[in-house]
Amino acid sequence: MNTFSRFAAMTLATVCMAGALCAAEVEAKLTIRDHKFEPAELTVPAGAKIKLSIENHDATPEEFESHELNREKIVVGNGTITVFIGPLDAGKYPFFGDFHQETAQGVLVVQ
Amino acid sequence: MLGTGLLVFREVLEAALIVSIVCAATRGVTGRGRWVGSGVGAGVLGAIVVAAFANVIAAAISGIGQELFNASILLAAVVMIAWHAIWMASHGKELSAHMKSVGNAVQTGSRPLSALLIVVAIAVLREGSEVVLFLYGQAASGAGVVAIAGGIALGVVGGVAVGFLLYFGLLGIPMRYFFSATNWLMLLLAAGLASQAAGFLIQADVLPALGNRVWDTSALLSNASLMGKTMHTLVGYDAQPAGMQIVFYTVTAVAIALGMKLWGHPARSLQHRSNATARA
Numbered sequence: 001m002n003t004f005s006r007f008a009a010m011t012l013a014t015v016c017m018a019g020a021l022c023a024a025e026v027e028a029k030l031t032i033r034d035h036k037f038e039p040a041e042l043t044v045p046a047g048a049k050i051k052l053s054i055e056n057h058d059a060t061p062e063e064f065e066s067h068e069l070n071r072e073k074i075v076v077g078n079g080t081i082t083v084f085i086g087p088l089d090a091g092k093y094p095f096f097g098d099f100h101q102e103t104a105q106g107v108l109v110v111q
Numbered sequence: 112m113l114g115t116g117l118l119v120f121r122e123v124l125e126a127a128l129i130v131s132i133v134c135a136a137t138r139g140v141t142g143r144g145r146w147v148g149s150g151v152g153a154g155v156l157g158a159i160v161v162a163a164f165a166n167v168i169a170a171a172i173s174g175i176g177q178e179l180f181n182a183s184i185l186l187a188a189v190v191m192i193a194w195h196a197i198w199m200a201s202h203g204k205e206l207s208a209h210m211k212s213v214g215n216a217v218q219t220g221s222r223p224l225s226a227l228l229i230v231v232a233i234a235v236l237r238e239g240s241e242v243v244l245f246l247y248g249q250a251a252s253g254a255g256v257v258a259i260a261g262g263i264a265l266g267v268v269g270g271v272a273v274g275f276l277l278y279f280g281l282l283g284i285p286m287r288y289f290f291s292a293t294n295w296l297m298l299l300l301a302a303g304l305a306s307q308a309a310g311f312l313i314q315a316d317v318l319p320a321l322g323n324r325v326w327d328t329s330a331l332l333s334n335a336s337l338m339g340k341t342m343h344t345l346v347g348y349d350a351q352p353a354g355m356q357i358v359f360y361t362v363t364a365v366a367i368a369l370g371m372k373l374w375g376h377p378a379r380s381l382q383h384r385s386n387a388t389a390r391a
Contacts, residue, residue, distance in 0.1 A: 051316075059251060060247070060248035060251050060252055061165065061244040061245070061247065061248050062248070063241065063244075063245075067329070067333065067334040067335045067350075068329075068351070070310060070323075070324075070334075070349070070351055070352075070353065071314055073177060073178070073314065074165060074169065074177060074241070074244060075169070076165050076166040076169060076244075077248075077251075079166055079169060079170075080174075081169060081174065081177070082174045082175075083314055084313070084314060084315065084316040085314075086323065087323065088323065089324075098118070098241075098245075099118070099244075099245045099248055101114075102114070
């Protein structure tokens with residue numbers, strides 16, 4: 001093993017360890033149906049990194065967006081996306097579907 | 112129609128603000144209308160292609176294709192703006208001197224303009240692809256042609272009008288400061304785009320956030336407000352920035368400022384020379 005690959009392996013190991021230590025990853029899921037989020041209120045733990053998957057059961061595209069979470073991502077019709085958020089402080093973080101704002105409203109409750 | 116118009120307006124506005132700054136920065140350059148026009152055209156075509164392949168992009172690279180795509184084109188725009196701003200730092204004074212004396216267009220060569228063509232195309236492509244997807248959804252859920260066409264017309268006219276306001280506002284800057292002012296605007300624009308790119312890389316979990324919310328000024332100016340959005344596009348304002356975004360913003364701003372300082376000298380010496388000639 002040459003110096004470079006040893007260094008690379010060590011770096012990788014360090015990053016993985018740090019990742020495992022600081023980010024207890026929690027998975028959460030949202031569904032979009034008839035331009036509404038289900039559940040409209042999603043509860044997740046504070047202080048954890050969240051892997052949020054969003055399944056669009058509508059045939060039309062939507063954009064998951066949240067100013068409070070600083071996130072925006074398009075989810076195509078009948079598609080699924082993953083968005084990483086947090087770790088977050090306790091509180092309420094509203095989100096919405098940018099393409100159907102009248103109905104697609106939800107809130108992430110962090111506690 | 113109004114709802115459609117509002118969404119189209121928001122997206123067109125973001126692109127129009129960037130195009131306005133580019134137009135101001137290329138004031139008095141021969142053929143810039145053609146270059147900016149081509150950039151807009153390429154952006155619209157690109158937007159349709161990106162929207163058509165949205166599902167492919169989204170699914171690519173285990174689901175983070177969309178973020179990587181956005182971050183890449185944003186960073187490409189940053190490089191182009193940086194290059195142009197540094198180029199202008201050494202040629203801007205010549206340009207304004209020439210415009211003051213002769214008052215007409217200057218031949219600069221096509222390189223600085225092709226860099227800005229790419230910036231315009233990227234701005235239009237990013238916002239345009241969202242518009243295309245949104246309109247496709249509207250059409251698929253049975254919105255009428257009139258509602259959609261009317262919404263597009265309202266949004267485009269409104270967004271472009273604000274862009275023109277900004278452009279003519281910028282033209283009010285006195286000629287002696289004009290290109291340094293547009294150059295600083297370009298620097299802030301690039302820094303803001305770099306911060307947005309960092310945001311996408313954090314969202315995809317490619318980069319650590321280094322603090323999710325280093326500060327929160329949303330009570331002062333919210334990201335959701337029209338002013339917040341405008342400042343977001345123009346100078347990269349973010350009410351709740353992540354640490355990594357601040358790093359990207361600062362590094363980009365400092366790098367461009369240094370580049371302008373280091374390579375901005377030829378023009379200064381040229382002006383000294385012309386001043387000396389004028390005195391003699």
